Amino acid sequence: MAAVDLATHPGHLARRLQQAHYLLWNTMVSEEITSPQFAVLNALVAEPGLDQRTVGERVGLDRSTIAEVISRLDRRGLLHKERDPRDGRRFLLRLTDEGLRTHRKLTVRTARMNQVFLAPLSAEERTVFFDLIGRVADAAEGLRDPAGPLAAQG
Amino acid sequence: MAAVDLATHPGHLARRLQQAHYLLWNTMVSEEITSPQFAVLNALVAEPGLDQRTVGERVGLDRSTIAEVISRLDRRGLLHKERDPRDGRRFLLRLTDEGLRTHRKLTVRTARMNQVFLAPLSAEERTVFFDLIGRVADAAEGLRDPAGPLAAQG
DNA sequence: CTGAAATACTCAGTGCGCTGACTATCGGTC
DNA sequence: GACCGATAGTCAGCGCACTGAGTATTTCAG
Numbered sequence A, B: 001m002a003a004v005d006l007a008t009h010p011g012h013l014a015r016r017l018q019q020a021h022y023l024l025w026n027t028m029v030s031e032e033i034t035s036p037q038f039a040v041l042n043a044l045v046a047e048p049g050l051d052q053r054t055v056g057e058r059v060g061l062d063r064s065t066i067a068e069v070i071s072r073l074d075r076r077g078l079l080h081k082e083r084d085p086r087d088g089r090r091f092l093l094r095l096t097d098e099g100l101r102t103h104r105k106l107t108v109r110t111a112r113m114n115q116v117f118l119a120p121l122s123a124e125e126r127t128v129f130f131d132l133i134g135r136v137a138d139a140a141e142g143l144r145d146p147a148g149p150l151a152a153q154g
Numbered sequence C: 001c002t003g004a005a006a007t008a009c010t011c012a013g014t015g016c017g018c019t020g021a022c023t024a025t026c027g028g029t030c
Numbered sequence D: 001g002a003c004c005g006a007t008a009g010t011c012a013g014c015g016c017a018c019t020g021a022g023t024a025t026t027t028c029a030g
Helices: A010-028 A035-046 A052-059 A063-075 A097-117 A123-141 B010-028 B035-046 B052-059 B063-075 B097-117 B123-141
Strands: A079-084 A087-095 B079-084 B087-095
Touching: A010 A035, A010 A097, A010 B010, A010 B035, A010 B097, A010 B123, A035 A052, A035 A063, A035 A079, A035 A087, A035 A097, A035 B010, A052 A063, A052 A087, A063 A079, A087 A097, A097 B010, A123 B010, A123 B123, B010 B035, B010 B097, B035 B052, B035 B063, B035 B079, B035 B087, B035 B097, B052 B063, B052 B087, B063 B079, B087 B097
Parallel strands: none
Antiparallel strands: A079 A087, B079 B087
16 A cells, blocks of 8 residues: 555646647647647747757757657648758758648637636636646756756665 | 747646656656656556556556556566456456565655655645646546537637 | 457557767867 | 867657557357
């Protein structure tokens, strides 16, 4: 009976939340374009001509993952990559017309899905929900690398 | 400028939260055993002899995913599968001594990690955090299948 | 007792997400 | 102007997570 209650484990809650969202997205928004792919489209609507690394930074994905997501969007013809003439290492990314149309369409559906997803919460609770999750995520993202935390063993 | 603010998109927040947790887990808890794997160990500490499907239900994983997680734990010698003599379709799962030891060790580290992860929140805020996320996840998990939601297109 | 539905599990395919090792380019120093 | 470190991107490998299709076993209707 040394078992623990997972309902007080933020990691487990986060995973369940993300999973539930994934399923709802699939039924209410798109079976083709995923939520991370939409995040990338959105970043490029806000700032056309970003390079891969910076897009990854904006949406919170590492270099490998962002490369795969972008290559899928590229294959679907939603964006195109172009070598930066001023820095041969970079690719500059821009949405195609099709990419812009897709973003517009999904923006509408996403708003609708969020209403359903957040239905259990009152307006005030939603604000708190965003605030609390945002603070925890921000803090944890700022925790990267500092001197081997596995040090304090037990 | 039709771009959207992802900080008010629960799916995006959930993904960031989960990612940040994943990284912290890796540094503070274990590089070998993942958070979902720990959830499975925990479920089997609470209820030894469960079958795969039920474990999946307890921790919120589908049949395919739970099968992979369990086969990894099996390969590591943390649990063993045994055909249910009363129902040849099922495998009954039990932790090995090694599995029990691992669960005990990780329970301690996980508690420590959760303190760090939740550090930005006060005690009251943590309660609210668990409550809000739990309610949204519960509700969304209860939304499965009901008559094709993609129907209401826009 | 036999055939059909239900159930537990497996397998192939796709996508997200990370690390570590590698290549190519750039930028600065000597 | 040649090296050296930093940076952008690729690739292989592992793990989580889902769907859809397929196998084996059980259960229930007749």
